[in-house]
Amino acid sequence: MFVRGLKRKCFDGEEDIEGTLAGIKAIPSYNLQRQSLLDMSLVKLQLCHMLVEPNLCRSVLIANTVRQIQEEMTQDGTWQMINTQSTGQASLDRLVSTDILCRSSREQAEEKHVPSYGTFNKDFDGDQGQDSSETMSTASSVQAPRNLQGNVWEMENPQENKGNFQKSLDQIFETLENKSPNSVEDLFSEVDNSYYDLDTMLTGMMSNTKMGHCDGLETFSSPTNTASNSNCKSDLNELDHIVEILVES
Amino acid sequence: VAGFGSLMQDVLWCFSQVKGTIDIGVTEADIISTVEFNHTGELLATGDKGGRVVIFQREQESKNQPHRRGEYNVYSTFQSHEPEFDYLKSLEIEEKINKIRWLPQQNAAYFLLSTNDKTVKLWKVSERDKRPEGYNLKDEDGRLRDPSMITMLRVPVLRPTDLMVEATPRRVFANAHTYHINSISVNSDYETYMSADDLRINLWNFEITNQSFNIVDIKPANMEELTEVITAAEFHPHHCNTFVYSSSKGTIRLCDMRTAALCDRHAKFFEEPEDPSNRSFFSEIISSISDVKFSHSGRYIMTRDYLTVKVWDLNMENRPIETYQVHDYLRSKLCSLYENDCIFDKFECVWNGSDSVIMTGSYNNFFRMFDRNTKRDVTLEASRENSKPRAILKPRKVCVGGKRRKDEISVDSLDFSKKILHTAWHPSENIIAVAATNNLYIFQDKVN
Numbered sequence: 001m002f003v004r005g006l007k008r009k010c011f012d013g014e015e016d017i018e019g020t021l022a023g024i025k026a027i028p029s030y031n032l033q034r035q036s037l038l039d040m041s042l043v044k045l046q047l048c049h050m051l052v053e054p055n056l057c058r059s060v061l062i063a064n065t066v067r068q069i070q071e072e073m074t075q076d077g078t079w080q081m082i083n084t085q086s087t088g089q090a091s092l093d094r095l096v097s098t099d100i101l102c103r104s105s106r107e108q109a110e111e112k113h114v115p116s117y118g119t120f121n122k123d124f125d126g127d128q129g130q131d132s133s134e135t136m137s138t139a140s141s142v143q144a145p146r147n148l149q150g151n152v153w154e155m156e157n158p159q160e161n162k163g164n165f166q167k168s169l170d171q172i173f174e175t176l177e178n179k180s181p182n183s184v185e186d187l188f189s190e191v192d193n194s195y196y197d198l199d200t201m202l203t204g205m206m207s208n209t210k211m212g213h214c215d216g217l218e219t220f221s222s223p224t225n226t227a228s229n230s231n232c233k234s235d236l237n238e239l240d241h242i243v244e245i246l247v248e249s
Numbered sequence: 250v251a252g253f254g255s256l257m258q259d260v261l262w263c264f265s266q267v268k269g270t271i272d273i274g275v276t277e278a279d280i281i282s283t284v285e286f287n288h289t290g291e292l293l294a295t296g297d298k299g300g301r302v303v304i305f306q307r308e309q310e311s312k313n314q315p316h317r318r319g320e321y322n323v324y325s326t327f328q329s330h331e332p333e334f335d336y337l338k339s340l341e342i343e344e345k346i347n348k349i350r351w352l353p354q355q356n357a358a359y360f361l362l363s364t365n366d367k368t369v370k371l372w373k374v375s376e377r378d379k380r381p382e383g384y385n386l387k388d389e390d391g392r393l394r395d396p397s398m399i400t401m402l403r404v405p406v407l408r409p410t411d412l413m414v415e416a417t418p419r420r421v422f423a424n425a426h427t428y429h430i431n432s433i434s435v436n437s438d439y440e441t442y443m444s445a446d447d448l449r450i451n452l453w454n455f456e457i458t459n460q461s462f463n464i465v466d467i468k469p470a471n472m473e474e475l476t477e478v479i480t481a482a483e484f485h486p487h488h489c490n491t492f493v494y495s496s497s498k499g500t501i502r503l504c505d506m507r508t509a510a511l512c513d514r515h516a517k518f519f520e521e522p523e524d525p526s527n528r529s530f531f532s533e534i535i536s537s538i539s540d541v542k543f544s545h546s547g548r549y550i551m552t553r554d555y556l557t558v559k560v561w562d563l564n565m566e567n568r569p570i571e572t573y574q575v576h577d578y579l580r581s582k583l584c585s586l587y588e589n590d591c592i593f594d595k596f597e598c599v600w601n602g603s604d605s606v607i608m609t610g611s612y613n614n615f616f617r618m619f620d621r622n623t624k625r626d627v628t629l630e631a632s633r634e635n636s637k638p639r640a641i642l643k644p645r646k647v648c649v650g651g652k653r654r655k656d657e658i659s660v661d662s663l664d665f666s667k668k669i670l671h672t673a674w675h676p677s678e679n680i681i682a683v684a685a686t687n688n689l690y691i692f693q694d695k696v697n
Contacts, residue, residue: 037530040588053340053366056428056447057478057497058593061534064476068530 031078038069260679261695262642264635266320268295268305269688271633281684283671287351287359290675293321293682294361295689296346300330302363302416304374321691325374327416330365342367348433350442360419362442366429369444371420371455379407425451425461432482438489445482445494448475452506464512465494465504480595481541491516493543493550499536501552501561519550519561521568531583531592539595544604545676551607553598556580558609558619573619573626576611578649578660591665602677610669613658614685615645631669631683631690641695 041062269279278299285294293305306324333342344365352360358375383405387393428446435442443452443464450465465482469475478497485491490506502515523532535555542551550561552569556577559569575596579586586592591612598609610616611628619626628645635642648657671684679694 034530037584037587044590053335053338053342053429055593057480057537058590060475060478061497061537061593064533065530068533 034069034073038066038073041066041069262629262679262681262692263695264637264640264642264690265318265680265693266691267633267636267688268303268321268323268691275687279687281671281687281689282345283347283349284673284682284684284689285349285351285361286673286675286682287361288353288676290677290680292324292351292359293673293691294349294351295682295684296329296349296363297687298343298345300328300332300344300346300365302327302329302346302349302361302372304359318693325414325416327372329363329370329372329418330368333367347430350433350435352435353439355439362433362435364430364433364444367423367426369422369430369433369442369453370418371422372416373419374414374416377413377415378409378411380410381405382408420455420458422453422458422461425453431480432494434482434484434492436484436489437487441489443482443484443492445479447478450479450482450492450494450512462510464506464510466511466513480538483541483543486543486545486547488547493541495538495541495552497537498533499538499554501538501541501550503563517563517566519566519569521559529583531587534587534592535583540597542598542600544600545602546604549604551598551600553596553609555592555594555596558598558607560607560621571621573607573617575609575617576615576647578647582660586665589665591668594668594670596668596670597672599672599674601674601679608672608674608681610672610683612665612668613663614667614669615647616669616672616683629692631685631688631692633688636690639695642692 044062045059045066269281276299278297278301280298281295282298283294283296286292287294291307293307295303295305297303302325303323304325305321307319307321310319329346330344332344334340335342342365346363346365348362348364350362352362354360358373361372361374363370363372382389383403385394385399385402385405386396422444426444426446426449428448430444430446432445433442434445441452441454443450444461445451445465448466448468449463451461452464453461465479467477467479476498480495480497482492482494485493491503492506493501493503495501499520501519503517503519504512505516506512508514508516523536538552538554540553543549544551548563549570550563552559552561553575556579557575558573560571561569583592596610598607600607605622606618606620608616608618614631615628616631617626617628628647629642630645643656646654646657647663648654648659653659667685669683669685673682675681681692683690683692
C-alpha cells in the first residue's frame with residue numbers, strides 16, 4: 001500500500017486491521033499501519049488546540065486510541081524495540097535528523113491540513129526498504145516540532161536522557177496513567193500548551209497563548225504568533241529552572 | 250389526516266417545504282445545529298451556529314387548499330446567544346445553539362430553553378396584537394407632553410394592531426458548566442430541568458438562576474485518568490426522579506434522584522458486550538453514543554452510535570432488544586473517516602409519535618427510518634432535486650460493491666460533507682423536519 005505512494009490514505013478496504021489481530025501481526029504492513037494510525041492520532045491531539053476550547057469527547061477518544069496502540073505495541077515487543085534504540089548516545093544525532101524533517105514539514109504546513117502527516121507519508125515512500133528504526137525516526141518527525149523545545153530541556157536535564165520519541169510518548173502516557181513520580185515536574189516543564197500536558201490539553205486550560213496553538217508547533221503558527229511564542233519560551237526557561245530547584249529541594 | 254401509528258410501508262413521504270438559501274457558498278453561521286417540535290407540533294424551532302433561533306408556526310388548515318396540510322411559516326426569529334470570550338482561558342465561547350427544548354404550554358405564551366456550550370437561556374415567545382393608545386402624559390410617539398398643556402384627562406384604550414411576536418429572555422442560567430453542554434432536558438414536573446456537559450450534570454429550578462444542584466459528576470480527581478465522558482442525558486418522560494445519561498464508551502446509566510443527592514451510583518447500567526470478531530482500534534470510538542432518547546411511553550430508550558441505532562428495554566440491561574444498521578458499509582472505511590474526523594460526527598435519533606418508527610441521519614443528505622414492527626427500513630434523501638411540491642420521495646440505496654444499479658450510489662461517491670445530524674418528528678402526525686447543513690426540509694406523508 002505504501003509502495004503505491006498513497007498519501008494520507010489509510011488502510012481502508014483491507015481486511016487486515018479489522019480481522020483478528022493475532023494472526024495478522026506477522027505481516028509487516030500491520031505494524032506500519034498501526035504506526036501511521038498512532039502518528040495520525042498524535043497529530044490530531046495537537047490540532048485540538050484551536051481558538052475554541054477543544055472538544056473533550058473527541059480528545060478523550062483519540063487519547064484512548066493512542067493508549068490502545070501503545071498497549072498493544074508493548075505486548076508485541078515492538079515498544080521494547082523502540083526503547084532500546086532510543087537510549088544512549090544516538091540522541092544528539094536524532095536531534096539533527098528530526099530537525100531536518102521538521103523543516104520540510106514546516107514548508108508544507110500552509111498547503112496541507114495535516115502537514116506533518118503528509119510529510120511522514122512522503123518521507124516514508126522514499127524509505128521503503130528500511131527497517132523499523134527508520135520507521136521510528138520518521139515517525140518521530142511528527143513530534144519533531146514539539147521536541148525542539150523538549151530537546152532544550154533534555155540537554156539541561158541529563159537525568160532525563162531519553163530519546164525524543166520515547167520521551168514524548170512517555171510523557172503523554174505518564175500524564176495519562178500517572179506512572180512516574182516525575183510526571184508533575186514533566187507537566188510543569190511544558191506549561192506551553194504542549195500535548196505532553198494532557199490535562200491542560202483536555203481541559204483547554206491554557207495560560208499563555210492567545211491563539212491556543214501548541215507552542216512547539218511553530219509549523220502551524222501564523223507568522224504573527226512567533227513573537228509571542230518566543231517570549232513564552234524565555235519565560236518557560238526560567239519556570240523550568242525554578243521548578244527544578246523546587247523539586248530537587 | 251393519516252399517519253398516527255401507521256406502518257411505514259403504507260407511508261409515502263412527500264416533500265412539503267424547504268427553508269434556507271440555495272446559495273452554494275454557505276455561511277457557517279447559517280448551519281442548523283438543532284431542530285425541535287413543541288409538544289403540540291404547532292411550532293418548530295431551529296437553532297444555528299450563529300446563535301439564532303428561528304421558530305416556524307404551522308398555519309391553520311384551510312378548506313380551500315386541503316392539500317397544503319398546514320405549512321410552517323416563520324413565526325419568530327431572535328438572537329439567542331452571542332459569541333463570548335473567556336478571558337481566564339483565552340478561548341472563545343461559541344454562540345452555536347447546541348439544543349432547544351420546549352416547555353409545555355401553560356398560558357398564551359410559549360417558552361423554550363436554548364443552550365450553547367456554557368449558558369442556558371429561557372425564552373418567552375409571546376404575541377402582541379393590541380397596543381394602548383391615548384396616554385395622558387405622553388403623545389403617540391412616546392415623547393413627554395408638557396403638563397401645563399394638558400387640559401383634559403382621558404382613559405387610554407387598547408386598540409388592535411398588527412400582530413407582533415416578541416421573544417424575551419426570561420432567565421439566564423450561566424456559570425455552572427466548566428465543560429461543554431451537550432444536552433438539556435425538561436423534567437416532567439415542569440419545575441426543573443437538567444443540563445449536562447462532558448463531565449457533569451446539573452439540576453436547575455426554572456425560577457432560580459444563581460444556583461444549580463450537581464447531580465452527576467464523573468470528573469476524576471486526576472484529569473490524567475480521564476477516559477470516559479458524558480455524551481447525552483435525558484429525563485424520563487413521566488417519572489420525574491429518573492433520568493439517563495450515555496457515555497463515550499457506549500454505556501447508558503439510569504439514575505434515580507431519590508436515592509442520593511449525587512447520583513454517582515447508577516440504578517441501572519446498560520451495556521452490550523463487545524463482539525470480539527469486530528474488534529479494531531476504532532471499536533471504542535464507534536461505540537461512543539451520540540444521542541439517547543426515551544420513547545414516548547417511557548418503556549424504552551434509543552441510542553445512536555456511529556454505525557447503529559439501538560433500542561433498549563429499561564428492564565434489560567445486558568443488551569439492546571433491537572439493533573438497526575444505519576450505514577454499515579462505512580465499517581470498512583473507518584480509518585478514512587477517522588482521518589477526516591467524520592468518525593466523531595454526532596448523529597441524533599428520534600421516535601415517531603407512537604414509538605413504532607425511529608429515524609436518524611446519515612451522509613450524502615440521506616436519512617433512515619426503521620419500522621420496529623415490520624422490521625422494514627428506508628433511506629430517503631433531502632435534496633433540492635426532490636423538492637417539487639408534494640413530490641414523493643424515492644427510496645435511495647447505497648451500493649456496497651460489485652455492480653451498481655442505475656439508481657444506486659456507490660459508497661465512494663457519498664458526500665461526507667452533507668451530513669444529516671439533526672431531525673425531528675411531529676409528536677402526533679407524520680411530519681418530519683430534517684436539517685441539511687443550512688436548509689430545513691419538511692416532509693409529510695401523502696394525503697390521499
